Amino acid sequence: MSNKFREVVKEKVKEIQQEVYIKDEILEKIVGLFLSLRDDRFPSKKPPRGLLFYGPPGTGKTLLMKTLAKKLGLSEPIMIRGPEIISQYYGKSELRLRQIFALAKERAEKENLAIIFIDELDSLAPRRDEIEGELERRLVGQLLSLMDGLEKEVSKGHVIVIGSTNRPEALDPALRRPGRFDLEIEFDPPGPDEKKEILKILLNNYASVRYVNINLDEIAEQTIGFTGADLLQLLNESLLQAALEGRDFITQEDLLDAKNRVKPSALREFHIEKPRDRSSEIENGDIVNRIRQITEDFSENPCFKPILLTQSLLLSDKIASTIAFIVCQRLHCPYILVRATWFRTRWFGEMEKSIRELFGKLKCLQPCVVYIKNFDVIATAQNEHLHGAILELLDNLTEFSDNNTKVLILCSVTYKIDPQIRMYFKEMI
Ligand SMILES: Nc1ncnc2c1ncn2[C@@H]1O[C@H](COP(=O)(O)OP(=O)(O)OP(=O)(O)O)[C@@H](O)[C@H]1O
Ligand SMILES: [Mg+2]
Incomplete structure (x- = not known):
């Protein structure tokens, strides 16, 4: 050339x-x-x-x-x-x-x-x-x-x-x-640096946008799972807010505020929760300490981490929510709730494919905390088809961990689960 x-x-x-x-x-x-x-x-x-x-x-x-x-x-x-x-x-x-x-x-x-x-x-x-x-x-x-x-x-x-x-x-x-x-x-969903570039393009190309004191780094960091189209929507929401307040310019606050109203497309099919700090409801001091340790570890060094919550359903919910609350607060990351029952009813027959899709999507959303509720519904050895699929899920998880993955997965179980499945979890509460 x-x-x-x-x-x-x-x-x-x-x-x-x-x-x-x-x-x-x-x-x-x-x-x-x-x-x-x-x-x-x-x-x-x-x-x-x-x-x-x-x-x-x-x-x-x-x-x-x-x-x-x-x-x-x-x-x-x-x-x-x-x-x-x-x-x-x-x-x-x-x-x-x-x-x-x-x-x-x-x-x-x-x-x-x-x-x-x-x-x-x-x-x-x-x-x-x-x-x-x-x-x-x-x-x-x-x-x-x-x-x-x-x-x-x-x-x-x-x-x-x-x-x-x-x-x-x-x-x-x-x-x-x-x-x-x-x-x-x-075309991959954009990472933080790429989101910054897209935001610059959008801000420059919108003839009507005037903006002051925008910190693109912060916006890019806090918009996990956002695609270019979501960023465009973020901008539109901010413009609307500014117009409602009689301003002809947008600010950092408008954008951060709009972030709570725009659901990123990568997350649209998931159930997103606002986690709550429920540590005060947990009476067992050992558990509170464990939670503190897990959240500190993950916030300092986000990596792939599956954790089995083996307590009662109610307690699992409190633990999951508390862990998610602290991690999400520190890392500004999403908290995704997946119901295991959903795998079983909706994905039957197509389970393996859907499981692969689920993890493909999680990759776009990291760092994130995922809570798989009622994991035991699918983690028993009684149903052969399910058992095979769930082992594939876990193999996927292990494979997942080789990459630079920042996903904290919490799986709650109430009953005994298959030992083969339990083996995959290095940490338990
Ligand atoms: N990489 C990008 N750079 C700049 N703007 C982008 C980018 N990605 C998305 N956008 C914004 O989002 C809008 C929608 O994106 P576009 O329609 O090109 O998505 P698409 O990949 O074709 O989606 P679909 O698969 O749904 O058709 C664009 O018009 C643009 O404003
Ligand atoms: Mg298109």
């Missing part, structure tokens, strides 16, 4: 990053790819035909698509949304897809590069083994054949398809085979 080209890429990356925060290295890769295709200087014979943006809702996938289209100087972007193709053009959906590809090919011949953006790709191309509808089945097939045909049919230039989804596992696997969407780009 020549130096000049590299500079052009860097310049474009900078421009795009004023509107959407994406890690430098990822953005450089995408921008470099598109610019080299447009100049027809792609080094290998086979550029990727499709890019897949995937990641949780609100992490900027759609925004990046739009910004890329605008900043790469392509003529009007060809942008479609999966659900739109299905509903709006019912009966004509395949025809509509063919028309879109035909338009892109025409553009590519003229301008060397055309990009088709398909937002919410999963609705257009779901797994064929899991759907009933004939239409979706046909559409997946149509999309595959259109993508496969691109190479032969475009004599000059390239057509690239960018799909976005927050459910990559729901996509038909054929789409992810080489030669289709072969470059996959993951």
Whole structure:
């Protein structure tokens, strides 16, 4: 790559990053790819035909698509949304897809590069083994054949398809085979530094926002589990508050206050509690001391820690709440309540998958305290299916602990639990 080209890429990356925060290295890769295709200087014979943006809702996938289209100087972007193709053009959906590809090919011949953006790709191309509808089945097939045909049919230039989804596992696997969407780009929920960058972008790009004395470090630290879209909502809430008070600027207090009203998307399906300090209700002095020690240990050195609460249900609740109260106060972290009964009723049959999902989500929320209530409902050896699944949960936990995980898990049990399961817990109260 020549130096000049590299500079052009860097310049474009900078421009795009004023509107959407994406890690430098990822953005450089995408921008470099598109610019080299447009100049027809792609080094290998086979550029990727499709890019897949995937990641949780609100992490900027759609925004990046739009910004890329605008900043790469392509003529009007060809942008479609999966659900739109299905509903709006019912009966004509395949025809509509063919028309879109035909338009892109025409553009590519003229301008060397055309990009088709398909937002919410999963609705257009779901797994064929899991759907009933004939239409979706046909559409997946149509999309595959259109993508496969691109190479032969475009004599000059390239057509690239960018799909976005927050459910990559729901996509038909054929789409992810080489030669289709072969470059996959993951959009992670942002960490504290990234949240700071996103906040800066949002504050700068909102023409109407005036702000004073904002400490971005504090906001970024206290918004655990927030995605870019949640931060946008945080800003909107703050603006509303300021307007209600007749101010035309927002302050740190507005933002911190709004934080209590915006539930981060990563937490939306969990039950969040405000923990209470119930230590005064616990009469046993030994337990109070243990609680103090656990909270101090975790606050000083947050790491992965599963703890079994073996007391009566009532006492477990008090212990969990007190531990969570102190830890959450010190670390400004969320306290998540998971009812074990929920695993059993709702997730039966799908339990292992859901357990994996649960822990995937917890990773985005750390540091956090998780209280799994009535753990014994699933931690007995009586039900073989459950037993297998719960052991998988615990294996997952152990695996989890290898990484840089900051999750304190409290599991309450009232009855005897399976010894095999008890082995996983190094600490007990
Ligand atoms: N990385 C980011 N940088 C800047 N703003 C962001 C970022 N992520 C999200 N936002 C803000 O949140 C809004 C919503 O994000 P966007 O629609 O792009 O999410 P998405 O990943 O497409 O979500 P979904 O999977 O639900 O479609 C954006 O318009 C932007 O204001
Ligand atoms: Mg989107």
